[in-house]
Amino acid sequence: MRHLRLHVLYQLVGSRFCFARTIISNLKKKELVFVKQERQVSN
Incomplete structure (x- = not known):
């Protein structure tokens, strides 16, 4: 029984x-896109 609970x-x-890893990777992708857009605006 204890083994089952651990499982x-x-x-x-x-x-x-x-779930956390997915969110973090999504945030990183958005950050990259944002940085690219910022560079395009500054040029």
Whole structure:
């Protein structure tokens, strides 16, 4: 029973981690686009 609980906990943590990683990568992409636009405006 304890093993099962640990397994569920790991799944929750794993899904949270994947979710956070996805958000971070999306933010980085937006940041890159924003930086490109800023450079175009300044030129």
